[in-house]
Amino acid sequence: MTLLTLRIYNTLTNSKEDFVPLEEGKVSMYVCGVTVYDDIHLGHARSIVVFDMVNRYLRHKGYDVTHVTNFTDVDDKIINRANEEGIDPLELSARYIDRYFAEVDSLEVKRADIYPKASESMDAIVRMVQDIIDNGYGYATEDGNVYFSIDRIKDYGRLTNQRLEDMVAGSRDVMQDPQKRNPMDFAVWKAAKDGEVAWPSPWGDGRPGWHIECSAMIRDRLGDLIDIHGGGNDLIFPHHENEILQTEAVTGGTLARYWMHNGMLQVKDEKMSKSLGNFFRVSDLLREHDAQTLRFYLLNTHYRGPLVYSEGSLEESKSSLRRLWNAYRSLQSHLRTASGPDHASGIIDAASQTFHEHMDDDFNTRGAISALFDLTREMNRMMASGELSATGAGEALKLLESADAVLGILPVTDGDGELDIIIGILADVRQELRGRKAFDLSDLIRDRLKEAGIQLEDGAEGVRWKRI
RNA sequence: GCCGGGGUAACAUAGAGGCCAUGUGGCGGACUGCAGAUCCGCAGACGGGAGUUCAAAUCUCCCUCCCGGCCCCA
Numbered sequence: 001m002t003l004l005t006l007r008i009y010n011t012l013t014n015s016k017e018d019f020v021p022l023e024e025g026k027v028s029m030y031v032c033g034v035t036v037y038d039d040i041h042l043g044h045a046r047s048i049v050v051f052d053m054v055n056r057y058l059r060h061k062g063y064d065v066t067h068v069t070n071f072t073d074v075d076d077k078i079i080n081r082a083n084e085e086g087i088d089p090l091e092l093s094a095r096y097i098d099r100y101f102a103e104v105d106s107l108e109v110k111r112a113d114i115y116p117k118a119s120e121s122m123d124a125i126v127r128m129v130q131d132i133i134d135n136g137y138g139y140a141t142e143d144g145n146v147y148f149s150i151d152r153i154k155d156y157g158r159l160t161n162q163r164l165e166d167m168v169a170g171s172r173d174v175m176q177d178p179q180k181r182n183p184m185d186f187a188v189w190k191a192a193k194d195g196e197v198a199w200p201s202p203w204g205d206g207r208p209g210w211h212i213e214c215s216a217m218i219r220d221r222l223g224d225l226i227d228i229h230g231g232g233n234d235l236i237f238p239h240h241e242n243e244i245l246q247t248e249a250v251t252g253g254t255l256a257r258y259w260m261h262n263g264m265l266q267v268k269d270e271k272m273s274k275s276l277g278n279f280f281r282v283s284d285l286l287r288e289h290d291a292q293t294l295r296f297y298l299l300n301t302h303y304r305g306p307l308v309y310s311e312g313s314l315e316e317s318k319s320s321l322r323r324l325w326n327a328y329r330s331l332q333s334h335l336r337t338a339s340g341p342d343h344a345s346g347i348i349d350a351a352s353q354t355f356h357e358h359m360d361d362d363f364n365t366r367g368a369i370s371a372l373f374d375l376t377r378e379m380n381r382m383m384a385s386g387e388l389s390a391t392g393a394g395e396a397l398k399l400l401e402s403a404d405a406v407l408g409i410l411p412v413t414d415g416d417g418e419l420d421i422i423i424g425i426l427a428d429v430r431q432e433l434r435g436r437k438a439f440d441l442s443d444l445i446r447d448r449l450k451e452a453g454i455q456l457e458d459g460a461e462g463v464r465w466k467r468i
Numbered sequence: 469g470c471c472g473g474g475g476u477a478a479c480a481u482a483g484a485g486g487c488c489a490u491g492u493g494g495c496g497g498a499c500u501g502c503a504g505a506u507c508c509g510c511a512g513a514c515g516g517g518a519g520u521u522c523a524a525a526u527c528u529c530c531c532u533c534c535c536g537g538c539c540c541c542a
Contacts, residue, residue, distance in 0.1 A: 014472080034542070047542035077540075160537075162471050186539070210539085232542030233472080239539085263473070264536060273541060300491080301481055306474065306535055316480065320491045326505060358482085366482050370490040380506055384499085439501060446503075457504050464505080 006061065008228075009304060009362045011159055011236060011259040016362055019258065021227045027063045028222045029055065030256070032214060032231035032239070033115070035072040036096035037081045040103055041279035042294075042309060043265040043272040047232050049295055050262045050303040050363075052109040054230070056406045057359055068221050069112040070214060071097055073119050074207050079196060089197050090119055103282045108291045108408045114221055118213040122199045124220035125208045128250055129189050129201070137249035141179035144191030144204035150184040153245055159259060160237045186242055188212045211242040218255065219247065229256035233304075234271070236261060266308045280309070289314050296321045296409045299365040321409060325466070327376035328400055328410055333464045334383050334393040344382060344392030351375035352399050365407065372403060423449070427456060427463040 006019040021027050031051045034044055051069075058065045073093035082089040097117075104111070118125070129146055132138035140146045150156060157163055187209035192198035198205035208216075218226060224247070231240065240259065247255040264271045267278045285294060297317040301307050351371050358367030379396050382388040388396075404410040426445055433442040446456050449465075457464045 011472090032542070035540090040542090044542050050542090075540095157471085160471060162538075184539090230542095234537065234541050236472085237537055237539080239541085242539085262542070264542080266535065271536065271541085297480095304473075305481090308480090308535090310480095313480070316492050319493090320480090323491075323505095330505080364482075366490085370482060373490055377507085381508090384506060434501080437501075443502075450503090455504070458500075458502095459505065 006058075006360045007362055008258050008260060010257075011233075011261050014161065017258070021063065022225065022257065025062070025064055027058050027065045027228065028226040029058075029065060029067045029228040029230065030214070030218050030222060030226055031067070031069045031112070031229075032235055033069040033071050034100065035075050035077060036093045036100060037075065037078040038096065039099055039281045039283055041272060041281055042285060042298075043232075043279065045103075045107060045282050045294065046265045046298050046307065047230075047262050048104060048109055049107060049298045051230050051260075052107075052408070053299060053303075053365060053406060054228075054260070054363060055112075056110060056408070057363060060402070060406050066114075066222065067112040068114045068116065068217070070217050071100075071115060071117045072210070072213065073097065073117045074197065074213075075118075075210070093117075093119070099283070103286070106286050106291055107282065107294060108412070116217045116221055118208060118217075121213060121217050121220060122208075125212055125216040126189075126199075126201050128212060128216040128219065128246065129203075129208075131250040132188060132246060135249050137245075138188055139181065140189075140203045141177070143177075143179060144189075144206055145177065145179070145187055146189035146203055146209075147177075147180055147185040148188050148242065148245060148249070150182050150186075150245075156184075156245070157237075157241065159241050159244065162237075186211065186238065188246065211239055212246060214239070215243045215246040215250075215255070218243075219251070224251040225253055226256045228258045228260060230260040230262070233261035233263060262303045263306045266306055268308075268310070272309065285314070289318065292409045292411065293318045293321055295407065296369075299407055299409070300369055301366050302362075302364060304362075324372060324376060324400075324409065325411055327380055328397070329464055329466055330383060330459065331379060331393045331397050331400070333459075334388060335390055335397065342389035342392040343387050344379070344389070345395060347378045347382075348375065348392070348395045348399055351378075355399075355403055359406065368403070369407070372400065375399065423454060423465050427465065430456070431463065 007016045008019045009016045029051075031047075034040060040048070051067075055065055055067045071093070073090065078089045078093050082092040085092065101111075129138065132148060133140065133146065136149075137152055138146055138148050188211070189201060189203055189206050190209055191204055191206045196207070198207055218229075229240070229243075244255050266272060267280075272279050282294075293314055294317075297314055298307070300317065300320070351374060354371035354374070355368045358364040358371060361367070375396065379388065379393075382392070400410065426449065430442045430445045433439075433445075449456055453467055455466055457466070
């Protein structure tokens with residue numbers, strides 16, 4: 001079975017569908033970002049890395065992708081946190097946006113094309129609220145709140161696949177604004193309380209409701225209808241559901257063609273979240289583990305399933321990943337020294353096909369990685385038995401590198417050229433000593449290099465070195 | 469309660485009717501001056517119960533357990 005086209009699981013239809021972009025060769029993608037009031041944790045990283053992978057794979061397939069991810073920088077939690085610290089909310093959010101970028105860069109995430117902030121999108125937001133009211137889908141209260149009116153919606157719950165009545169029955173008791181016409185109505189504009197950060201609007205000073213910023217930013221930056229809308233599956237309801245309503249109230253058409261949702265990261269059968277206090281900060285994890293290990297851990301499972309984090313799972317990922325790295329480095333050495341016949345192209349082509357079949361099947365990174373392991377085993381075997389030519393090694397490396405352009409799990413660089421030369425000299429001297437059975441001296445070189453963080457490894461195809 | 473996703477060997481995960489799953493770990497070999505890496509082999513599995521089928525981890529039904537969502541969320 002060969003999948004020529006990418007298939008994506010669409011939450012809207014609960015099924016995998018062939019991916020056909022609106023405009024041939026182009027993809028518009030919006031992914032919900034974070035509320036910037038604290039550092040990101042591994043659960044956020046999962047979403048970020050997953051959609052980074054999606055972005056990379058779409059580009060790998062030749063699409064011209066416009067990837068937008070927002071920052072929610074106007075929000076109750078930000079205001080509360082800022083009040084605690086006695087600083088301006090926007091100062092607080094700016095700080096966490098800086099940290100977000102630092103961590104995302106450390107995770108080797110390819111940045112989105114645009115990162116709009118709620119605070120800088122007020123014109124678009126106010127305009128959208130006005131349009132909602134003008135089209136009869138919203139109303140302002142005396143207090144200066146604007147609510148989206150659910151009563152005109154016949155098919156609420158398309159993403160959730162639920163009926164309105166069921167949701168009302170299960171909804172928890174929350175403090176309701178008596179001026180709401182229907183308890184399910186949700187705020188698109190919130191009147192400012194005294195002293196709060198606020199922006200002017202026709203309904204008085206206030207700030208946007210949670211859902212409106214995404215609808216407005218999408219329309220502002222990407223247009224009325226986009227190809228892919230992504231986010232964590234905890235956002236399906238109400239956030240994404242309400243985004244759809246808002247946008248449809250204004251444009252008359254639907255918001256996104258493909259809705260993608262990543263599964264939650266769990267810790268001991270619970271979702272990792274700030275409110276549960278069971279989260280691991282990315283900045284802390286990065287002190288213990290390299291970015292590639294974290295990415296490998298997050299991508300070594302299907303993005304839609306749950307992923308249970310536990311003590312030791314990153315260590316295991318590291319061990320697995322080393323196998324790939326070792327093969328990768330062996331191939332690099334082999335490229336320089338190899339001779340002999342070449343029987344590799346069939347194996348490499350097969351691995352490439354398997355890799356792409358899995359990726360085309362709703363971004364099955366786990367399956368795709370398996371194909372990489374299969375390849376490395378074959379390559380290791382062939383290198384050991386002298387069946388791999390330099391050409392074959394080059395082809396295998398090319399495949400690994402193109403796969404890595406999507407996954408981002410291979411070592412970034414192995415140091416600069418000068419170091420390479422010096423270690424090469426030391427390795428040559430050591431080889432000479434070994435030839436003369438002067439093992440005390442040859443071991444000394446190896447040991448001292450190891451102390452310096454460089455490990456030499458003898459192999460059939462020559463000496464290889466790596467940082468440890 | 470309603471909706472969605474899961475339960476695969478010691479562990480982490482793919483797979484969605486038949487064909488060798490992948491990695492980590494374990495055991496046994498090979499290679500090696502020693503390290504390391506690598507290779508080969510072995511053990512070990514589809515939550516439970518019915519059914520459909522020549523054939524079910526995969527399809528149907530029932531049961532069970534876990535997680536997420538139901539206006540704080542990636």
